[in-house]
Amino acid sequence: AQSVSQHNHHVILSEAASLELGCNYSYGGTVNLFWYVQYPGQHLQLLLKYFSGDPLVKGIKGFEAEFIKSKFSFNLRKPSVQWSDTAEYFCAVNANTNAGKSTFGDGTTLTVKP
């Protein structure tokens, strides 16, 4: 079975600061990796995903994530955060199957101060 660990439960940044949210997973086989975001009052939505190929994937709103297989990591980054990035961020993994059968981490709440 897979598991996902998100190290930071709550991150507080000022606008224009750089962001990196950690995500590690445990599974020995081929994986698909995802970052989801939930803005206040909105549905959970996909930010970016990795299936294969270039380990650096770009998502919406200037976010990117890097898959490092040797470290079982898929960290999310953004060079300069905005107040509107305040949200909860979830990392998820599945064992090379459809996106619905995913294991999620417990989330990181990001607060960006204006």
Place this chain on the structure above:
Amino acid sequence: ETGVTQSPTHLIKTRGQQVTLRCSSQSGHNTVSWYQQALGQGPQFIFQYYREEENGRGNFPPRFSGLQFPNYSSELNVNALELDDSALYLCASSLDRPTDTQYFGPGTRLTVL
């Protein structure tokens, strides 16, 4: 707008009762997944339905059951409710291909007293 809808929005039940939650999938999607999200935790996979058949299940007891209808909408049924079943129940729809995105509904908040 994701197109996935869930009903009801909120529900209060007592221990031992049964509950049915409903989900309408996004147009064209044949796969519905259900998740339980307890307070302060990430969504936990309950099960998935693909073309009216169960297509995978997480670590949940048999009192959690489901259905998918020919129009691909779905129900989640929970029997013999326990206090720990209090959570946000999320439904997500997608196609059954690894590269396809799943779209989440707003969830149903279940409180068991």
